[in-house]
Amino acid sequence: MTSLESLRDSPNSLSVHYGRFGVAHRLLLTGHSHQAWPDVALDGQIEAFTDASSAVDDKWGPAFAKAEQLRQYYRDLVDDPGGDIALGANTHELVVRFLSSVDLRNRPRLVTTDGEFHTLRRQLARLAEEGVEVVRVRADPVDTLAERVAAEVDDRTAAVLVSQVLFETSRVVPGLDTVAEACGHRGVELLVDAYHALGVVPFSLARQGLTEAWVTGGGYKYLQLGEGNCFLRIPPHAADARPVITGWFAEFEDLTAKASGKVGYAPGGDRFAGATYDPTSHYRAVAVRDFFVEQGLTPAFLREVSLHQNELLATSFDALDAPPEVITRDRSAPREAFGGFLALTAPNADELKKGLAERGVLTDSRGDKLRFGPAPYLSDTQLVAAVAALGEVLA
CATH class of the missing domain: 3.90.1150.10 (Aspartate Aminotransferase, domain 1)
Known part of the structure; x- marks a missing residue:
């Protein structure tokens, strides 16, 4: 060990x-941007090619099995046994689907900080150009950031989007449970970006008072999983969310559109799925996860x-x-x-x-x-x- x-x-x-x-x-x-991959990552990529070449179009069975193993890894990392996890190539596509599921028509206000990664910074700035009110709370001083973000939550707010660890300064943001409590009182969705926490700062939804929060992150940085391995954790209260930005993989298990006249969604995290993707990254991720387990990491x-x-x-x-x-x-x-x-x-x-x-x-x-x-x-x-x-x- x-x-x-x-x-x-x-x-x-x-x-x-x-x-x-x-x-x-x-x-x-x-290492905070792109850590090296262990050599076993290549074994995962070769396994993906082997499955594709031997099974051809039937490769999706083993590919979906790898995806589920990756979901379980993320459940373990955020301390969410049995939770709903959506996978995506990057956090941007997942955040866009999240934003398309909140009530921006009746609550056209988003609260964030000026210390967020470019995924949020750029997309929220563009939404602001289209008339969505975006409140950016100053990240410094970090010790009072959560309290100041919570104070901005009102009945016109659709969602709050904040980081667990700030990507520029490496400061851990304390007291996010304060934000979660404020959001809960107002019926506001809370999205926590845990990308710069996973693999270096233990993360627990229960211990941090974030059981009703959405969480996004990925394995490109500290987890050494490489590109294409991001996730969105869907909280229990949002099990029936209907993102406007949706792909046909989100109806694999619920083809009810013709019967009801309404777009159907698969249960669980698959309701935030996109469309055809390259599963190679999931094979690589599972190989690296197994390596971490073997090494006691x-x-x-x-x-x-x-x-x-x-x-x-x-x-x-x-x-x-x-x-x-x-x-x-x-x-x-x-x-x-x-x-x-x-x-x-x-x-x-x-x-x-x-x-x-x-x-x-x-x-x-x-x-x-x-x-x-x-x-x-x-x-x-x-x-x-x-x-x-x-x-x-x-x-």
């Missing part, structure tokens, strides 16, 4: 399973690893003693208040990213934020070397 000590060592004990990505010989600090253990790695990055950065006007970090809260990456504030963050890339350290930047995203397959030595390279760039 994998231990924290074995991951701290050089070479890292997991790195041997990521030979195709060469993680032992590369400083890949983009549970949400609790991954959180332990993430906190250690981010603390190491933070202390190594502090040791550089860089001028705060050049580059600094948020020291107002302990690392437990952050998600899976270290966000550094620098006016020329993009230039620093380029300088690091020239030295073999891959990071990314968003505006004035330079982001170091570790991953379980990186050793302590690699993390320290990455920050040392930043010191060279600053010099």
Whole structure:
């Protein structure tokens, strides 16, 4: 079973399973954006091709079985036994279907924050151009964000859309149960974006008071599932939702349109399904999930690893003693208040990213934020070397 000590060592004990990505010989600090895939991911893709070539059009039987295994994985990750889960290639298509299911005609108001990922930022901005009122609550200070979002909920609000972990700063948003309670009082739908939480910040609908919330996320980042593996959790009260944006896969089990004159929907998460898709990503995802299980990479253990790695990055950065006007970090809260990456504030963050890339350290930047995203397959030595390279760039 994998231990924290074995991951701290050089070479890292997991790195041997990521030979195709060469993680032992590369400083890949983009883990919050796109982690490397274990080699077994290729086995999943080959299995998908094998099923397609042998079964031809009958491949959908085994493909749907893989989809159900992926749904169960997401149920486990959000602590929702038996919950309804819809799958999609990306969160955008799922969020659009969600928005098409809420009552925007009679409640033309959406509440969100100015710290949301581009999926929400862009789509909500476009809806605002068409007359939907979009209220953007300032994300800072994070400690009062949930309370301020809850205060914006009124009888004209159709939905609230917020993140569990902010994608620019890595801050965990506390108190979302306050938002859920406000939404419940007003009959407002709450959508929580958990993409930057899953795999680094344990998520529990019950413990966090979010049993009536919609949840969206995916496996492209910390779960190492690659593209095409996103989900939407449908709360119990929305079991009969009828999204306007709908594909024919949403009627596989309920072909009642001709009988009733009304568009029919399949039960459960399938009512938010689209149309024909490439199932290869689900095969890959299930292979990686099995690998995580074999290696003991549970949400609790991954959180332990993430906190250690981010603390190491933070202390190594502090040791550089860089001028705060050049580059600094948020020291107002302990690392437990952050998600899976270290966000550094620098006016020329993009230039620093380029300088690091020239030295073999891959990071990314968003505006004035330079982001170091570790991953379980990186050793302590690699993390320290990455920050040392930043010191060279600053010099």
